[in-house]
Amino acid sequence: MAALSVLPSFGFLFDIDGVLVRGKTPIPAARTAFQKLVNAQGQFLVPVVFVTNAGNCLRQNKADQLSHLLGVPISQDQVMMSHSPLRMFKRYHEKCVLVSGQGPLLDIAQDLGFCQPITIDTLREKRPLLDAVDHDRRPNVLSPSAVELPKIEAVVLFGEPVRWETSLQLIIDVLLTSGYPGNPYEQENYPHIPVLACNMDLMWVAEAQSPRDNLMTDVYGANLYNRYLQESCRAGSKSCLQAKVSAGRGPATLSQDHEIGLSWENELAAAAAARCRSVLVCTGVYSPHSQAAPEPRDSIADTVFHGHRDFCFDPALVEPDHIVPDVDAAVDLPYPLSPSAAERGASLQPSSSGVSLEPQ
Secondary structure, three states: OOOOOOOOOOEEEEOOEOOOEEOOEEOHHHHHHHHOOEOOOOOEOOOEEEEOOOOOOOHHHHHHHHHHHHOOOOOHHHEEOOOHHHHHOHHHOOOEEEEEOOOOHHHHHHHHOOOEEEEHHHHHHHOHHHOOOOHHHOOOOOOOOOOOOOOOOEEEEOOOOOOHHHHHHHHHHHHHOOOOEOEOOOOOOOOOOOEEEOOOOOOOOOOOOOOOOOOOOHHHHHHHHHHHHHHHHHOOHHHHHHHHHHOOOOOOOOOHHHHHHOHHHHHOOOOOEEEEEEEEEOOOOOOOOOOOOOOHHHHHHHOOOOOOOOOOOOHHHHOOOEEEOOHHHHHOOOOOOOHHHHHOOOOOOOOOOEEEEEEO
């Protein structure tokens, strides 16, 4: 297919579980939808990125899995996992970090740029007396190990662990000892070393029959991103923070911590999209037959907010732009035709399957 002279006018961000698959089982509408988004050679007609809260594998493994399930070639560059943003946290890459989760943790950490990762299992082996919850695994030694470990300067939570009690105990020990687990607790241990949590959402449906409904993650995040795009069009991030300071919602001046905190934004390219539309499908945790959501005026009082503590709950961000039966119906929503779709004479007017992006 000849190269197009005009770029597509929109792109897609696809959630995975509940939208394209249920656990490891493909949703039938997903294959139908993707056949509309590729040409005869299997090339995508519009930009497509897959976003997921999963953090227990490498991007390439997730891309291979999606390629098999959807029947189209997908590269790792099209996959955004919950831990992908850690590539921008370069000030931690040279430090010793404790990583928790499942899967090939060391491979994931090193792929993200971390040079000195230590897993919970490794820490437990080096400090066997710390893991005292499971009686069957208690060591038959009476003194701590003499093996020296470097100071742990950050904790990275890739996802849910298998043994919660072990991970929680050792992480708490690391925090209370300022990175020297096995030492006596210090009296002054706050602020503690950083904890980088990639995914706070433990609600997903997979193959379960009972829906585990959490609109605070995907829909809320898509709408929040849309708000970010709108604000970034008007002012830069640092200008926005300065505006908060001027409005009395922050310290009188930007602290050094705030300045450092903004450094990650230098890793980001200028936003290529002007708007992000959220589309809620009914094949995941959401059921259109469930009890209606409370009115916005009641939401703040009655709704448990599972979002990040740095974000105030906004009822408006829970409302999707569209609600459709499945991802195929989402792709068929009216939207301006891309050049490639127009060239092939298709009547398809894709919009989104999770969220869609409109370029600036």
